[in-house]
Amino acid sequence: MPYLALEAHGLAHRYPGASQPALHGLDLTLHKGEIFGLLGPNGAGKTTTISILSTILKPDAGSLMMNGIDPWRHRRAVRRIIGLVPQEIALYPSLTTRENLRFFGRLQNLRGRHLRRRIDATLAAVGLEQRADQPIATFSGGMKRRANLAVGLLHEPQVLFLDEPTVGIDPQSRQLILEQIEAFRNQGTTMLYTTHSMEEAQRICSRVAIMDQGRILAQDTLDRLLAGNPGTADLGELFLHLTGKALRDG
Numbered sequence: 144m145p146y147l148a149l150e151a152h153g154l155a156h157r158y159p160g161a162s163q164p165a166l167h168g169l170d171l172t173l174h175k176g177e178i179f180g181l182l183g184p185n186g187a188g189k190t191t192t193i194s195i196l197s198t199i200l201k202p203d204a205g206s207l208m209m210n211g212i213d214p215w216r217h218r219r220a221v222r223r224i225i226g227l228v229p230q231e232i233a234l235y236p237s238l239t240t241r242e243n244l245r246f247f248g249r250l251q252n253l254r255g256r257h258l259r260r261r262i263d264a265t266l267a268a269v270g271l272e273q274r275a276d277q278p279i280a281t282f283s284g285g286m287k288r289r290a291n292l293a294v295g296l297l298h299e300p301q302v303l304f305l306d307e308p309t310v311g312i313d314p315q316s317r318q319l320i321l322e323q324i325e326a327f328r329n330q331g332t333t334m335l336y337t338t339h340s341m342e343e344a345q346r347i348c349s350r351v352a353i354m355d356q357g358r359i360l361a362q363d364t365l366d367r368l369l370a371g372n373p374g375t376a377d378l379g380e381l382f383l384h385l386t387g388k389a390l391r392d393g
């Protein structure tokens with residue numbers, strides 16, 4: 144039985160004023176050192192799940208353990224070991240990459256020489272050393288995505304949540320980000336990754352969950368999911384079979 148980096152049971156959430164819950168009793172496990180793909184059409188509940196797992200949003204019901212720690216009782220300790228790369232670019236456009244990293248690093252209580260070392264290491268990890276002192280506003284979409292990724296890595300999280308980190312970028316930047324994500328996995332980082340791309344999920348994820356309308360419909364290795372659903376040749380067909388929708392509908 145692999146060591147679990149994260150264990151969630153029965154997570155439920157309804158946004159104020161919404162007629163339907165965004166999540167209905169979701170169960171999810173992350174094995175230490177794996178890339179886990181969370182797939183679903185628009186509105187399935189992927190971002191809501193990530194918001195709860197990264198302790199930004201409190202669920203109405205359910206339990207969550209992260210590396211054996213209850214994040215609701217020990218939020219500060221848990222926030223030291225998790226990182227979040229949000230779907231929206233969350234950077235100050237008029238500041239340089241280095242200035243953004245310094246600002247967010249201080250928010251994470253990194254200081255002095257350690258912060259400077261982490262900024263240099265993170266800039267190298269995302270391939271932005273040469274652009275470190277240029278304002279984010281001058282960057283291409285792919286470079287902004289890489290800078291966004293850098294912020295999530297600054298404090299060397301053990302568990303990293305990535306919400307569509309390759310959305311809307313050119314194939315070269317996408318390739319670079321996927322290679323970086325695989326490199327973090329090789330260094331032992333556990334990752335939960337949301338995407339609309341079946342090619343990406345097939346390439347980098349050891350296990351996937353397919354969700355729709357706030358529910359997980361299936362969760363396993365790709366091989367076992369395909370074996371358990373005869374007649375489905377790949378992830379796209381499995382997704383269509385389970386949800387009645389094409390994977391990329393947005």
Ligand SMILES: Nc1ncnc2c1ncn2[C@@H]1O[C@H](COP(=O)(O)OP(=O)(O)OP(=O)(O)O)[C@@H](O)[C@H]1O
Nearest residue numbers: 158159161165183184185186187188189190191192
């Ligand atoms: N702040 C909010 N207030 C009210 N409803 C919300 C809010 N955020 C999300 N929702 C609703 O909750 C449901 C799940 O949304 P969520 O953003 O988690 O889906 P998603 O799978 O991440 O979608 P996408 O692929 O479009 O990012 C949707 O019906 C959405 O309209």
